[in-house]
Amino acid sequence: MNLLLENCGISKKSADEISAIFNGGRVPHALILEGAPQPAALTAKTMAKACVCTSKGAKPCGQCAACKKAVAGSHPDIFILDGDAGTRAFPVDMIRKIRTDAYIRPNEADCKVYLLLGVQNMAEVSQNALLKVLEEPPENVMFIMTASNVSQLLPTIRSRAQVFTINGADGEKLPEKAFAIARAILNPKESELLFLLSDFSNDREGFRQTAGCLQLVFRDALVARSGGKSRLSGQDTAASLLCGSLTRSSLLELLEVTEKVPAALDRNANMPLLLTSFCACLRCAAGR
Numbered sequence: 001m002n003l004l005l006e007n008c009g010i011s012k013k014s015a016d017e018i019s020a021i022f023n024g025g026r027v028p029h030a031l032i033l034e035g036a037p038q039p040a041a042l043t044a045k046t047m048a049k050a051c052v053c054t055s056k057g058a059k060p061c062g063q064c065a066a067c068k069k070a071v072a073g074s075h076p077d078i079f080i081l082d083g084d085a086g087t088r089a090f091p092v093d094m095i096r097k098i099r100t101d102a103y104i105r106p107n108e109a110d111c112k113v114y115l116l117l118g119v120q121n122m123a124e125v126s127q128n129a130l131l132k133v134l135e136e137p138p139e140n141v142m143f144i145m146t147a148s149n150v151s152q153l154l155p156t157i158r159s160r161a162q163v164f165t166i167n168g169a170d171g172e173k174l175p176e177k178a179f180a181i182a183r184a185i186l187n188p189k190e191s192e193l194l195f196l197l198s199d200f201s202n203d204r205e206g207f208r209q210t211a212g213c214l215q216l217v218f219r220d221a222l223v224a225r226s227g228g229k230s231r232l233s234g235q236d237t238a239a240s241l242l243c244g245s246l247t248r249s250s251l252l253e254l255l256e257v258t259e260k261v262p263a264a265l266d267r268n269a270n271m272p273l274l275l276t277s278f279c280a281c282l283r284c285a286a287g288r
């Protein structure tokens with residue numbers, strides 16, 4: 001598989017390490033991404049998307065029907081349990097249900113993916129239930145877990161999964177930066193937004209990744225606007241703030257503005273010009 005881990009908020013080194021395993025064809029049936037919750041979850045979700053993506057090239061392509069379903073949270077072969085919110089997210093009944101379900105063939109994709117986020121919060125009884133399926137993994141099933149600290153897991157779980165320690169890109173500051181930018185868009189004055197963006201004058205990659213994070217925040221706000229509950233950005237506060245302050249069409253426009261960033265960067269656009277125009281487009285989309 002040609003796995004592409006872009007805009008996940010992790011360092012290039014971490015992304016290359018994980019991609020190398022996948023691209024070498026040694027895909028583990030269970031893996032744990034250890035690191036800060038937000039980039040770890042984003043990476044896990046991108047990997048899940050790649051597992052169901054039907055593109056022949058780099059995955060996830062973001063364009064195929066499977067990728068679109070994955071982004072919308074409606075792919076029938078991706079199951080997400082988010083435990084970062086607290087310890088009750090992994091009830092043992094739920095893990096037993098997953099265990100049974102894992103032996104049923106995938107619905108649409110070549111494999112089923114179980115995303116268990118924040119497994120450091122999983123109670124021991126649930127970990128033991130999970131262990132049974134990790135010991136005798138069904139074919140075409142992948143468990144992708146994230147944990148802020150794997151030492152909080154049973155050694156038996158750790159030994160059954162491949163552990164990757166991931167480092168955030170730029171000390172994990174990018175998602176926070178995206179959050180600050182999202183807030184600044186609502187500000188009537190443009191100075192704050194311009195100031196935040198000026199940090200990227202000499203940091204094309206940082207800008208690319210931040211625009212990717214922003215895209216997820218806008219996407220989350222749009223989903224929230226239509227009453228949906230799926231969140232991908234890990235920035236719930238930013239998403240609800242935007243959802244409460246902007247119209248659906250404004251949010252759609254904001255999404256479009258961020259979607260154009262990678263192409264502009266690939267064209268080798270002049271950074272100060274690109275940032276100034278990005279700022280103007282965001283403000284215009286938000287009706288500021």
Ligand SMILES: [Zn+2]
Pocket residue numbers: 052053054055060061062063064065066067
């Ligand atoms: Zn795809």
